[in-house]
Amino acid sequence: MRLGLEGNVCVSNGDMAKENFEMVEWDMCVAQVIGREPASPDEAREIMGLREKV
Numbered sequence: 935m936r937l938g939l940e941g942n943v944c945v946s947n948g949d950m951a952k953e954n955f956e957m958v959e960w961d962m963c964v965a966q967v968i969g970r971e972p973a974s975p976d977e978a979r980e981i982m983g984l985r986e987k988v
Contacts, residue, residue, distance in 0.1 A: 945951045946960055965972050973981060 943950055945956050951957055962972060979985070
């Protein structure tokens, strides 16, 4: 699951999201409902094949 204001501007009640944290809160709830644990930033980079710049 990817999130951010550029992909979806409304939160679950239909109101416009003001900050990305509102999208993060919603996605955390969705993950919990479907029994998934969110990836850490390091895990997400690995999943997407990204490497940190040194």
